[in-house]
Amino acid sequence: MREVSRDRIKAFLTLLPSIILIAVFVYGFIGNTVWISMTDWGGVASLAENPQKNFVGLQNYVELFTGFLDARFRQDLVNAVYYSVLLLAGAVGLGMFIAILLDRKPRGEDFLRTVFLYPMSLSFIVTGTIWRWLLAPQGGVNIVPTFFGGEKLTFQWLSSKQALLLFNWQHLLPVLLYVVAFVLIIIGLFTLKGDTPKALKRYLLPGLGLGACVWLFGDLLPQIYFMEEMHGFNLATLGIILATIWQYSGYTMALYLAGFNGISQDLMDAARLDGASDWGYYRHVAIPMLKPITISAVIILSHISLKMFDLIFAMTGPDNAETGHPALNMYLTTFRANEFSKGAAIAIVLFLLAAMFIVPYLVSSYRQRRARS
Amino acid sequence: MSKTLAKLLFALAAIVVLGAMPVQAASNLSGELEIFSWWAGDEGPALEALIDIYKKENPNVKVLNATVTGGSGVNAKAVLKTRMLGGNPPDSFQVHAGQELIGTWVKADRMEDLTPLFKEQGWMKVFPEGLIKNIGTDKGIWSVPVNIHRSNVLWYIPANLKKWGVEAPKTWDEFFAIAPKLKKQGIVPLALAQNWTANHLWESVALAALGPDKWDALWSGKLAFDSPEAVKAWELFGKILEYTNADASSLSWQQATDMVVDGRAAFNIMGDWAAGYMSTTKKLAPGSGFGWMASPGTGGAFMFLADSFGLPKGAPHRDNAIAWLTLLGSKEGSDAFNPLKGSISARTDSDLSKYNDYAKSASADFAKDRIVGSLAHGVTANETFMGDFATVMEMFLKTRNAAAAGKMAQQIAVKSGIGK
Known part of the structure; x- marks a missing residue:
C-alpha cells in the first residue's frame, strides 16, 4: 500500500512539469482566447500599450453568423466543411486503395511505397507552389490533352467563380x-x-x-x-483539394499498409479456405479489423483540414474569397485588419469544430479502456 | 536572456533620458541600430546602399538589418505587431506612409512626433505640401518618406498599339470606344491580376470618376460611399471589368504585365514598380520599348504611395534612430536609394541625372500634379478598412452589384472610423 502511494507521488512529480506547461501554454491560452473573443478589442488604438477591452458577451459570434459584413466568414465556413469532407473521403479512399494494391506485393513494392509516401515530406508551401503552376489556366494540367491531340482544357482550377449545391x-x-x-x-x-x-x-x-x-x-x-x-461548393476549391489529397493519400496508405502487414497470415489463409475472394477478404476481414487505423486517420486528417492555411495561401493568395478558409480569415482579421476580438472568435469556432471530431473519439476510447480494466 | 535584459535596460535608459536628448546627427554615436523592414530580394541592394552610407557616417554603430520577407509587408506587419505588443519595438520600422501608419500606430499612441526633425532639417520646404498633409495629422508628422511610387499609371507597348491601330486612351470613354475593337481581334483590352490589383484598378477608376477633390472628400468622411457619385464609380468599374481577362484571380501582377509585353493584352494599370520590372527583367527601353501615361481620366493627378520610416516610442537606441531618419530624408540618402529601388525621391530637389527616363517623367509630374493618396497601398484608409475592403471587392467581383458594394463600403467606413 505504501509502496503504491509512493509510486504515485513519484509519477505525479515526474508529470508535474508537463502538466504545468500544458496548463499554462495550452489551456491557459485557450481560455485567454475565449476571453478576448468576448471583448471588443479591435479597430482604432487596438495596438496601444494598454488597449481598451470591454466585455461584450457573444456579440462577435452573433456578428460572424448573422452580421452583414461577415459574409466572407460564412462562405469560408462552408468551404471548410467541403474541404474536410472531400479531403477525408479522398485521402482515406485513395490511401486505402493504394495500400490494398501494394499489399498484393507487386514487384518493386518498396520503391513504390517510398514514391507514394514522399509527398508527405514536402511542406505545404512547396506543394502549393508546384500545384499553382500545374493548375495555371494557360498551362500545366490544362494543356495535357494537347499532347494527345485533344483540345486544350479551359477549366479554371483555382479561379472559377462557379459554385454547386447552393443554399x-x-x-x-x-x-x-x-x-x-x-x-x-x-x-x-x-x-x-x-x-x-x-x-x-x-x-x-x-x-x-x-x-x-x-x-x-x-x-x-x-x-x-x-x-x-x-x-455553396465553390469549384475553385477543387484544385486545392486535389493538392491536399495528393499530399496526404500517401500518409493514409502508410497507415493502412502497416495495418495490413499486422494481420496474421493465418487469418488470410483461413478466409481463403472458406472460399473468400480477394474482394471478400478485404471487405469483410481486413478493413473491419483496421477500424482503429481508420479512426486515427480521420482524426488526423480532419484537424489538418481545419488548420489548412499555408496551402491556400501559396495557391490562391490571401484574398481569394472563393477558396477562403476560416483559418486564413482569422489571420487576416487579426493581423491585417487589427480586429483582435473577432479573430479570436473565429479561432474559437475552429477550435469547437475540431473538438467535434476529437471529443467523441476520446470519450469512446476512454469508455473502452474503462470497460477493459 | 542577458540580451533581453540588456535591451530592457536600454529601453529604460531611453525612457529616462527621453526628451532630454538633443536631436543631433553627430558621428560619435555608438551602440546598435535595429531597422525593421520587408525589403529583401530585388529591393535589398537599395536598402544596403543606405546602410552603407549610415555606417560611414556613424562607424561605431552596429546596424542590425531585421528583414521579414513578403511582398507589401504581409508577413512583416504581423511580426511587427507581435513585437510591439510584446514591448520589444525596433529602433525604426518601415511602414506605408499615411493611414496605415496613423490608423494603426499613431492612434495607439506608439509613435513620436517628428515635426521638430522636419523643421530642423528644412524638410517642410523640400517635401511637397500634399505629401506632408498625407503623412501627418493635426497633432504632428509621423514618418519620413523614403520613396514615392505612383499608382495611377497605364502601361502599354507602343509598337503593339500601332499594329492594332489604336491609341492609348486618355479617358474611359475613349477606352470603351477602342476596347470592343481589341476584343474582336482576340486581345484582352485590360490585363488584370489577383484581388489586390483589382483594388489597385478600382482606385484609379474611382479617382477618374470622382476627381481629386471628391476622392479626398471620400476619405475625410465628407462624401459617403453609398452616395450616387461613389456608386457611379463602382458602376464604371463594373463596366471596365467586362474588358478584363477571366483568369485574373490566378495571376500575379507580373503575369498581368507579361500579358501586355507579349501582346496578349493591350493595357495594364499598375504602380510604377512595373517600370522597373519591364526595364530590368524584360529589358525594354522606357519610352520606346514600353509606354505609359496617367490612367484614363486622371491626368494632372498623382496618386502616390510611399514607404517611410517612423520612430516608435520606447525605441531602444533613439539617437541612432534619429540619425537614420535624418539620412533617409537627406538628398544624399534618397538619391542613393531610389535609383536602385526604381522609385522617385520624395524631395522636389533630387538630382535627376541619377534616374532613368521613366523616373524623370514621374518626378516632373510629382512636382506639378495634384497629389492624392492611394487606398490599395495604405495612404488613405486604416488597416481595418483595408482588410474589409478586400471582402467588398470579392463580393463585387462575384455579384457586380454596384449599389450593394457602395452600401457595404459605407458600413465598413463607419465601422473603421474613416474621417474621424
Missing part, C-alpha cells in the same frame, strides 16, 4: 436538419441488412420523420439572416 444562408437551420435526416437514412440503409429492427427504429424512421417534418413545417423555423445570401 441560402437564411435557411441554415432547415438545411442542417435535412443533412441530419439524410445521414440517418443512409446509416439506416447500410445497417438494414444486418439488424433490421434496430436500423428501422434508430435510423430510418427518425430520419424519414425528421425529413418530412422539415419539409412540411420548415418554413416555421426562424430565419437567421435578414436577406438572401447564397453559399
